Amino acid sequence: MPVSIKDIARLAGVSHSTVSRALRDSPLIPAVTAQRIQQIARESGYTASAVARSLVTRKTQAIGVVVTSIADPFNGDVVDGMEEVANEGGYSVILATSQADPGREVTVVRSFGERRVDGIVVASSRVGSLYLPLLQELKIPIVLINNQRGGDFIHSIAFDNVHGAYQAARHLLELGHRRIAYLGDRLGLHSDHDRLAGFQQALSEFGLPWREQWVVHGDGKLEGAAVAARTLLGSGERPTGVVCYNDMSALGLLEAAEKEKIAVPDALSVTGFDDIFCAALARPALTTVRQPRREMGREAMRILLTLVSGASAENAVVIRGDLIVRGSTAPPQI
Amino acid sequence: MPVSIKDIARLAGVSHSTVSRALRDSPLIPAVTAQRIQQIARESGYTASAVARSLVTRKTQAIGVVVTSIADPFNGDVVDGMEEVANEGGYSVILATSQADPGREVTVVRSFGERRVDGIVVASSRVGSLYLPLLQELKIPIVLINNQRGGDFIHSIAFDNVHGAYQAARHLLELGHRRIAYLGDRLGLHSDHDRLAGFQQALSEFGLPWREQWVVHGDGKLEGAAVAARTLLGSGERPTGVVCYNDMSALGLLEAAEKEKIAVPDALSVTGFDDIFCAALARPALTTVRQPRREMGREAMRILLTLVSGASAENAVVIRGDLIVRGSTAPPQI
DNA sequence: CTGAAAGCGCTTACAG
DNA sequence: CTGAAAGCGCTTACAG
Numbered sequence: 001m002p003v004s005i006k007d008i009a010r011l012a013g014v015s016h017s018t019v020s021r022a023l024r025d026s027p028l029i030p031a032v033t034a035q036r037i038q039q040i041a042r043e044s045g046y047t048a049s050a051v052a053r054s055l056v057t058r059k060t061q062a063i064g065v066v067v068t069s070i071a072d073p074f075n076g077d078v079v080d081g082m083e084e085v086a087n088e089g090g091y092s093v094i095l096a097t098s099q100a101d102p103g104r105e106v107t108v109v110r111s112f113g114e115r116r117v118d119g120i121v122v123a124s125s126r127v128g129s130l131y132l133p134l135l136q137e138l139k140i141p142i143v144l145i146n147n148q149r150g151g152d153f154i155h156s157i158a159f160d161n162v163h164g165a166y167q168a169a170r171h172l173l174e175l176g177h178r179r180i181a182y183l184g185d186r187l188g189l190h191s192d193h194d195r196l197a198g199f200q201q202a203l204s205e206f207g208l209p210w211r212e213q214w215v216v217h218g219d220g221k222l223e224g225a226a227v228a229a230r231t232l233l234g235s236g237e238r239p240t241g242v243v244c245y246n247d248m249s250a251l252g253l254l255e256a257a258e259k260e261k262i263a264v265p266d267a268l269s270v271t272g273f274d275d276i277f278c279a280a281l282a283r284p285a286l287t288t289v290r291q292p293r294r295e296m297g298r299e300a301m302r303i304l305l306t307l308v309s310g311a312s313a314e315n316a317v318v319i320r321g322d323l324i325v326r327g328s329t330a331p332p333q334i
Numbered sequence: 335m336p337v338s339i340k341d342i343a344r345l346a347g348v349s350h351s352t353v354s355r356a357l358r359d360s361p362l363i364p365a366v367t368a369q370r371i372q373q374i375a376r377e378s379g380y381t382a383s384a385v386a387r388s389l390v391t392r393k394t395q396a397i398g399v400v401v402t403s404i405a406d407p408f409n410g411d412v413v414d415g416m417e418e419v420a421n422e423g424g425y426s427v428i429l430a431t432s433q434a435d436p437g438r439e440v441t442v443v444r445s446f447g448e449r450r451v452d453g454i455v456v457a458s459s460r461v462g463s464l465y466l467p468l469l470q471e472l473k474i475p476i477v478l479i480n481n482q483r484g485g486d487f488i489h490s491i492a493f494d495n496v497h498g499a500y501q502a503a504r505h506l507l508e509l510g511h512r513r514i515a516y517l518g519d520r521l522g523l524h525s526d527h528d529r530l531a532g533f534q535q536a537l538s539e540f541g542l543p544w545r546e547q548w549v550v551h552g553d554g555k556l557e558g559a560a561v562a563a564r565t566l567l568g569s570g571e572r573p574t575g576v577v578c579y580n581d582m583s584a585l586g587l588l589e590a591a592e593k594e595k596i597a598v599p600d601a602l603s604v605t606g607f608d609d610i611f612c613a614a615l616a617r618p619a620l621t622t623v624r625q626p627r628r629e630m631g632r633e634a635m636r637i638l639l640t641l642v643s644g645a646s647a648e649n650a651v652v653i654r655g656d657l658i659v660r661g662s663t664a665p666p667q668i
Numbered sequence: 669c670t671g672a673a674a675g676c677g678c679t680t681a682c683a684g
Numbered sequence: 685c686t687g688a689a690a691g692c693g694c695t696t697a698c699a700g
Contacts, residue, residue, distance in 0.1 A: 138381055
């Protein structure tokens with residue numbers, strides 16, 4: 001049984017109302033009294049109960065964050081940025097994972113509702129705008145980051161996938177490549193769709209048709225991508241450049257190429273997406289589209305806290321990234 | 335104003351006590367009544383308030399987790415394991431970062447106390463046993479994972495760093511290396527100390543003295559390690575093998591060796607520590623000591639939940655890892 | 669300046 | 685089976 005405001009009141013010989021005020025530095029309480037009471041509180045090892053306070057203030061100073069998995073370094077950076085901003089604002093972060101499972105995602109958001117968090121941010125949501133009915137009754141503001149479900153949502157922040165893939169494809173085109181493939185992620189939902197679109201846009205700007213057999217899909221992971229890559233590399237006419245859905249896919253492609261003794265970048269140029277930490281460490285180092293993960297996390301939290309404070313905020317923020325050119329791309333030989 | 339138990343009581347024409355019981359499936363309430371009330375609750379969009387419940391039950395079903403940084407992939411895996419077990423047990427995770435700053439660590443733990451979390455786990459603590467006075471009053475169980483401060487702590491789980499480094503060094507010795515260096519992390523506190531000890535233990539088992547100039551320290555990161563590595567590689571008699579504090583240091587060493595045109599593993603064998611994701615992707619792929627990060631997170635949470643349930647648990651769990659042999663080590667070329 | 673009172677939204681003995 | 689009552693630990697009008 002932790003010591004409560006009442007215990008201190010008894011020790012100090014005042015009412016618990018006075019203790020409450022003294023502890024919160026109310027201007028009503030004279031400094032001497034306040035100090036005496038605070039001293040007693042300290043000596044008795046008093047720790048205010050945030051749950052009791054929350055019940056009356058109707059504020060928990062807590063933000064619920066849901067990501068697909070925290071083991072994914074991509075999400076780690078995003079969450080780190082969110083935590084930082086939340087912390088600066090005096091908020092705690094309650095973290096939950098959705099495992100990219102829509103059902104679990106809804107369960108988690110509902111549990112956040114029960115905990116009466118002051119706001120929620122969901123990364124890579126598979127539920128998207130379906131939240132509206134669930135949350136509007138609780139009036140808990142929510143912002144989505146990289147919403148995967150499509151459909152408009154009130155407050156969201158997303159990476160410009162079309163533009164990112166466009167930059168990567170354009171980079172290859174400007175290097176002189178004309179036979180360019182796309183290695184996608186069949187589980188990528190919206191982001192795969194958008195990256196493919198950016199890829200196609202660049203090709204058509206150069207008046208190049210895109211070929212069905214040069215669009216293959218892995219699963220966004222190393223092995224799955226390597227399998228898909230084999231189709232690409234084994235086919236009759238081989239592309240000289242490949243735009244990959246993400247860095248993991250690009251690394252899978254690199255592995256497949258190594259196995260087939262296809263030299264990168266001499267015989268094959270490869271671009272990734274994300275700029276995960278390993279991208280710079282791979283050999284050759286990956287040319288890739290960097291997503292400002294941490295900054296996206298910060299921005300998402302900033303918007304949410306603005307909303308929580310009762311102010312209004314931008315609806316749909318779109319963020320662009322930079323192409324980082326490294327050793328995995330070069331002009332085609334011949 | 336979310337709908338409360340009272341609102342439902344009014345709608346159902348019963349007392350709020352009855353609503354409370356019906357909602358919790360109390361055996362006192364006949365099934366028909368319970369169903370009718372639950373139906374009304376559903377229709378009115380009722381969401382139970384966990385904060386009100388916590389106030390009376392004195393349980394929050396929340397666990398506080400503090401890590402140095404969630405952007406560190408190492409911690410990401412650990413936290414993922416913790417979250418998984420917590421979730422299975424019906425607990426939420428409140429996440430906070432310490433930035434490896436003892437002051438912030440204490441602040442964070444104190445705020446967890448105010449939130450009345452049911453338990454706390456701290457990774458890589460810089461405060462360690464100093465927590466005791468802070469928490470014993472609140473009677474919140476705490477378990478430390480990879481405590482960096484040293485000193486005994488009641489409940490802890492730690493990786494066996496001595497044994498890990500011993501395995502790495504022994505591997506080099508068995509390959510035939512006799513000139514072996516250690517590239518440490520001057521910020522590594524306890525873990526650096528222990529890994530150096532394991533390294534020395536293996537050397538002395540082989541009757542080899544260790545030389546002062548073959549023990550250098552970086553900062554556990556790529557660049558810092560690369561700088562320290564230059565000392566090692568530039569010195570008169572060069573080692574043929576290096577045991578590194580962690581994978582990042584080993585990768586820094588790899589970079590330095592590449593720059594100096596020293597072939598790995600032909601002219602230099604390198605071992606890492608951790609088996610971070612990039613370790614397998616590097617060229618050559620890193621031989622390293624794998625830490626079962628996720629499992630350590632799971633185990634820490636298991637112990638904590640046992641403690642939370644009122645049962646007793648093992649005090650100090652030590653976990654060993656496996657040496658993963660890859661391409662960065664080979665017999666010395668005389 | 670200070671205290672008594674009400675209330676936040678629940679749970680749970682206690683009495684019927 | 686059901687309700688009235690007390691209480692969890694706070695905050696904050698309201699009255700003095």
